[in-house]
Amino acid sequence: MQRPLTCVEICAGAGGQALGLALAGFTHVALVEYEADYCKTLKLNRPEWNVICADVHDFDGGPYQGIDLLAGGVPCPPFSIAGKQLGKDDERDLFPEAIRLIREIEPRAVMLENVRGFLDKGFDEYRKHILKSIENLGYDTQIKLINASDFGVPQLRPRVVIVAVRKDENVSFSYPEANPGCAPTVGEVLYDLMAENKWEGATLWAKKANRIAPTLVGGSKKHGGPDLGPVRARKAWAELGVDGRGVANEAPEAGFEGMPRLTSRMMARIQGFPDTWTFGKKKTVACRMIGNAFPPPVAQAVGERIKECLEDGRVNSKCEVSLSRAAV
Numbered sequence: 001m002q003r004p005l006t007c008v009e010i011c012a013g014a015g016g017q018a019l020g021l022a023l024a025g026f027t028h029v030a031l032v033e034y035e036a037d038y039c040k041t042l043k044l045n046r047p048e049w050n051v052i053c054a055d056v057h058d059f060d061g062g063p064y065q066g067i068d069l070l071a072g073g074v075p076c077p078p079f080s081i082a083g084k085q086l087g088k089d090d091e092r093d094l095f096p097e098a099i100r101l102i103r104e105i106e107p108r109a110v111m112l113e114n115v116r117g118f119l120d121k122g123f124d125e126y127r128k129h130i131l132k133s134i135e136n137l138g139y140d141t142q143i144k145l146i147n148a149s150d151f152g153v154p155q156l157r158p159r160v161v162i163v164a165v166r167k168d169e170n171v172s173f174s175y176p177e178a179n180p181g182c183a184p185t186v187g188e189v190l191y192d193l194m195a196e197n198k199w200e201g202a203t204l205w206a207k208k209a210n211r212i213a214p215t216l217v218g219g220s221k222k223h224g225g226p227d228l229g230p231v232r233a234r235k236a237w238a239e240l241g242v243d244g245r246g247v248a249n250e251a252p253e254a255g256f257e258g259m260p261r262l263t264s265r266m267m268a269r270i271q272g273f274p275d276t277w278t279f280g281k282k283k284t285v286a287c288r289m290i291g292n293a294f295p296p297p298v299a300q301a302v303g304e305r306i307k308e309c310l311e312d313g314r315v316n317s318k319c320e321v322s323l324s325r326a327a328v
Contacts, residue, residue: 005307008032008064008105010056010072011094014041014279014289016271017073017113018049020299025307026069032059037285045277056097061104068310069303070107073294074098074114099133102164108313109173109306110139110164113294118160119145131162139164142173146298150178153272153295154189155213161302169313176301186213186240190266199252205260209240213270218291226287228262247287264290272297 007026009018012033022028032052033039039053052059061070074094095112102110118127127143134141141164148157165173187206195202214236217229228237228244237244241259248261262270264279264286272295279286 005068005310007069007071008061008067008101008107010059010070010098010101011074012038012042012051013073014038014293015045015277016273016293016296017071017111017299018042018046019273019277020294020296020301021069021071021111021303022046023296023300024303026303029067030064032056037280037282038289041279041289044280056094056101059097059101061101064105066107067105068108069111069306070098070101070105070109071111072098072113074112095130099130099137102134102137102139106137106166108166108169108310110134110162111302111306112162113299114160114162116145116158116160119143134162134164138167140167140173142175144175146175146302147178147180148272148295148298149183149212150180151176151295151297151301152179152183153270153297154183154186155216155270155272155295157215157295159294159298161298163302163306165306165309165313169310171309171312173309174305176305183212185210186242186270189269190262193263193266193269194251194260197251198254199256199260200254201252201256205241209242211240213237213240216267216271216291218288218293226264226284247283249283267291271295 004027005025007021007028008030009028010032012018012031018028018031028049030050030052031042032054033042034055036053039051042049042051098112131141131143141162143160143162145158146161148155148159163173165171187209191202191206194205214233217233226247228234234244238259243259243261246261248263251263252260264283265275267287267290268277271290271293279289
């Protein structure tokens with residue numbers, strides 16, 4: 001019986017990437033997350049997970065040496081256009097810690113994701129430094145901008161995904177094939193939730209919400225209220241018939257007039273989470289967790305390709321052993 005592929009995940013957040021990788025077939029042996037509310041969410045949804053609520057700076061990778069995959073959603077504020085884009089000068093930049101852990105753990109593969117801004121010209125030198133540092137540890141490294149909507153997520157959400165595979169695996173990784181136009185519209189995804197309290201306008205609303213959503217935002221602890229973002233984002237939501245100035249506790253009731261607001265459950269669906277994934281009872285915190293998450297379907301698609309790659313590596317390894325024995 002083949003043993004399961006193991007994974008250590010840093011900066012696990014509310015579990016978007018972890019859920020996707022689990023669906024792809026990875027077994028998490030540790031998830032590291034700094035914020036207490038996020039840790040509670042991870043434990044609530046997956047009690048069997050080994051959630052380590054600690055600063056990644058203090059996490060020792062030594063005990064996990066040789067696991068199959070080291071993954072993480074390294075914090076995006078240093079590279080986000082919504083921030084000051086300080087890059088390596090931002091104290092929240094955890095790429096150096098990710099590289100330290102790659103060195104300590106020596107995983108068979110690595111998967112790191114970040115915002116589109118990481119590809120900006122202003123970060124060329126730093127980005128090349130990061131990729132070269134991983135390569136120098138013995139990995140073939142690739143980087144690609146992936147659009148979540150190409151994998152069924154009803155949202156305009158481009159994310160940068162770095163994948164590195166150990167050179168001694170003797171395998172070649174390729175990113176999953178995109179399927180543009182496969183994502184359902186906001187109306188198709190949210191109709192049943194909009195109609196659950198007998199709102200008569202749900203059908204007409206769904207017909208007008210006939211395209212994918214703009215990027216969900218989560219904000220920070222200091223500036224992340226329960227809304228759908230700045231003025232430009234709210235305007236895009238208004239074109240879909242959604243009031244982005246706030247987030248509702250419940251779906252619109254019978255007799256409601258005007259533009260409805262999304263609930264946190266609706267936001268979670270747009271992010272690609274299943275309805276069974278809960279985010280607690282604090283609306284502001286829930287919205288921040290959802291908005292900052294990596295869409296599970298995207299993580300699953302990339303994870304499945306990494307899994308295929310590593311399984312091929314196991315086969316290659318067995319073949320090499322067989323050949324060496326035959327030679328003897």
